[in-house]
Amino acid sequence: MRSTKDGGDILTKEDILPNTRTVIRVYKETQSHLKDDKEDGRKVPSTLYFISSxxxxxxxxxxxxxxxRSRWMYEAQHHIIDTVLLQDMQHCCDENHLxxxxxxxxxxxxxxxFAREKMSKRGYDNIKHRTKETARKAPxxxxxxxxxxxxxxxxxALAYLMEYFDTQTAES
Structure with missing residues (x-):
């Protein structure tokens, strides 16, 4: 391993090759959103490499x-909790409170x-979908x-909360 000027570390060929059996390259494009939840049109490509033994x-x-995929699903959930519910902005020292x-x-x-999915299918602006197919395809x-x-x-909100608790589980 070799150190960089900014204090980071770079893995050298000697560090990687003896134990490496698989290298995975993941290419993805992300698109940023404006404050009103409209996409701004700019796609930002990135390539990630995962090294495995x-x-x-x-x-x-x-x-x-x-x-x-599971990791990114959790990251997406954490992002929602951070940006909408402001979880990372909590400043408390009590572990029980946190x-x-x-x-x-x-x-x-x-x-x-749950409510978001139901509102999307029902039309949150009281727009009635003509068919089940268009309701299913609604963003x-x-x-x-x-x-x-x-x-x-x-x-x-209270109506959706009551509907949430009244919903049968998938197993039943």
Whole structure:
């Protein structure tokens, strides 16, 4: 390993090669959103490399892809909780209080995800879909818009909360 001028470290060929069995390249494009949740049109490409000591097999490839997708799913959820519920802005020293905030935010995230899907399918501007097909294809409204709708209409928020608790689980 070699150090850089800015204090970082660079892995050298000697560090990587003895144990490397798989190198994975992930290319992705992200698109930023403006404050009103409209896309600004600029796509930012990035390439990530993952180095693994696992042998290159079909099973390991499937597991790696699953792991990467799962990680980004959690990152997306954490981003919503940070930006909409402002979880990282909490300044408290009491671990119990912080644990309570995290637990409450997780519950709110689950309920708002449920309500967001239902509102999108029903048409959150009271737009009735003509067919089930168009309702199924309707884009999901953003979390920020969902929260604004509930801020302006607490009774609607309460109705979705009651519907959430009245919903049967997938196993039943």
């Amino acid at each position: 696992l042998p290159f097999t079909e099973e390991n490839c499937h597991q790696t892809v699953f792991s990467l 644990a309570s905030i995290i637990g409450l935010n997780s519950m709110v995230y689950n309920v708002i995800s 999901l409204i953003s979390y920020k818009i969902s929260f604004k709708i509930f801020e302006n209409n607490p009774l609607l």
